[in-house]
Amino acid sequence: MNLNQKIAQCFSPAAFIHDTEENYQAIEKLILEQEIGGLTFFHSRHSAAANFEKRAEVLDVSGTLEKMIALINRYQAISKTPLLISIDGEYGLAMRIEKTPQYPFAITLGAIKENATELIEEAGYRIGLDMKAAGIHLNLAPCSDVNTNPNNPVIGYRSFGTDPKQVAENSLAMYRGMKKAGIGACLKHFPGHGDTQVDSHLGLPVIQKTKEELEKEELLPFQVGIDQGIEMIMVGHLAAPALSSGKEIAASISREIITDLLKTEMGFQGLVISDALNMKAVANLFPEPGQLEWKAFHAGNDILCFSDHVKEGIEKIAENASEDEIEAVFDKIWKLKEKLGVLNFKKLEVQTFNWESHSAFQSKLAKEYVSIVSGKIDTVELRKLSGEGKLALQSFYDKEKSVFLQKLYQKFASELSSNSIEKAEKVIISLFVPSHKPLNKFGMDQETLAGIKSLAQAKSCILVHFGNPLALKHLGDLNEFEAVICGYQAFEEAQEVASFF
Structure with missing residues (x-):
């Protein structure tokens, strides 16, 4: 390979599964003319990056998995060197592809009470197997961000928690599980995106902490990973002036932060991958x-993700970088491709998922994370009240009759469904939080929130919260509820566990 071809191995532009034929051909042109090293798959242009959370509301497309596998086969068939295929799947393929196994969010896994690291490693292993079967070599996950800012608009549910040591252990367990399955993984978003109030898809977040503070919180999970031999880290588009001589520069383009701090001071010898280079925190800074x-x-x-200017990027690097720099980076990428079996590509077939095994594992996890977070529950009293017609159910944002309500009807006799709240002495409130992101109070309208608070003040209430636990702060004083159960997510398995309190 000549130097330009070696530089091209650094590039992993975005490939959209649901796209136009014209855009598919544009990717083919990049592969043929620029000889790029890899592709990072996204569901569609509508759902990439900052718009991803709206995908479920505005897009419902069938056959996404089949289409992605067909595209991987199509693109690999014309590439002179097999492509490194990556995807951003923090909670499994389902983060980008409908009708594939979804695993719990990091915040949910972080709530596991017993054998957390073993169970999280198993989740990572299962995610890895799903991805490997779909032709993915590298999962751009997990997050090692410490969620120290509850108002963070972009991390939140993606973090394993607020304790740096716990985040370090859990993210390392997820990483190991994926590696065990034979795919690549990376800790992200270095130097730590947890204590930010700006979404880096939209602007540049700045962390105003001293280096000592950063070392105790943000940097700790990455240092633990480095000490344990992790092989890849993704650098985020966030500024930490204490690490860059006071400059508010994105870590992803700071030599002080990546080369001096991460590689030299912290001792990281693996591959560094950039966060998506189309994100506005950096994309708007360089018009050329x-x-x-x-x-x-x-x-x-070492790997440039989601570059919108591949040809020009290769030319600029060729003009400015030394031959030794290019050779060193190329060598790392080539070894990664060898290690992950990229160079031995065989045409992919669509695999079927073992949904029964997946559900059993989900139940196993739910039994560990569904929990009573305040108060206590007297099941004997609930049965008595139900028999007297004094126990009622009230559900919010439940689009269909939920598994949770069905289980309660079975448990306390079907007449429960006709009991009125006015006559009830006790009310079980089930809340299915509409969004896992904090925007607009996690999608909850003011009228509903006021109704829940009013009900808790008027009656003895048990709140069963299926959603991001960070949303609980919008429900007022939790002590006004007799008890609060957190189900974390609306998985049927979590609803079933929550019904057996």
Whole structure:
């Protein structure tokens, strides 16, 4: 390979599964003319990056998995060197592809009470197997961000928690599970995106902490991972002036942060991958095509993710980088491809998932994370009240009759469904939080929130919360509820466990 071909191995532009034929051909042109090293798959242009959370509301497309596998086969067939295929699947393929196994969010897994690291490693292993069967070599996960800011608009449910040591253990367990399945994984978003109030898809977040504070919180999970031999880290688009001589520069383009701190001071010898280079925290800074790609390469990134200017980026790096720098990066990428079996590509077939095994595992997890977070529950009293017509149920944001309500009807006799709240002495409130992101109070309207608070003040209530636990703060004083059960997510398995309190 010549130098330009070696530089091209650094590039992993976005490939959209649901797209136009014209855009599929544009990817083919990149593969044939620029000889890129890999592709990062997204569901569609509507759902990429900042718009992803709206996908379920605005898009419902069938056959996504089959289409992705067909595209991987199509693109691999024309690539001179087999492509490194990556995807951003923190909770499994389901983060990007409908009708594939979804695993719990990191915040949910972080609530596991017993054998957390073993169970999280098993979740990572299962995620890895699903991805490997779909032709994915590298999962851009897990998050090692410590969620120290509850108002964070972009991390929240994606973090394993607020304790740096717990986050370190859990993210390392997820990483190991995926590696055990034979795919690549990476800790992200270095130097730590947890204590930010700006979404880096939209602007540049700045962490105003001292280096000592950063070392105790944000940097700790990454240092633990490095000490344990992790092989890949993704650098985020966030500024930490204490790490960059006071400058508010995105870590992803800071040589001080990547080369001096991460590689030299912290001792990381693996591959560094940039967060998506189309994100506004950095994309708007460099109007000249290719300049951002060179800045990211020079800072110390080995793989450039979601570059919108591949041709110009290759040219800029060729103009500015030394031959030794290019050779060193190419060598790392080539070894990664060898290790992950990328160079032995065989045409993919669509595999079927073992849904029974997946559900059994989900139940196993739910038994560990569904929990009473305040108060206590007297089941004997509930049965008595139900028999007297004094126990009622009230559900919010439940689009269909939930598994949770069905189980309660079975448990306390079907007449429960006709009991009125007015006559009830006790009410079981089930709340299915509409969104896992904090925007607009996690999707909950003011009228509903006021209704729940009013009900808790008027009656003895048990709240069963299926959603991001960070949303509980919008429900007022939790002591006004007799008890609060957190189900974390609306998985049927979690609803079933919550019904057996």
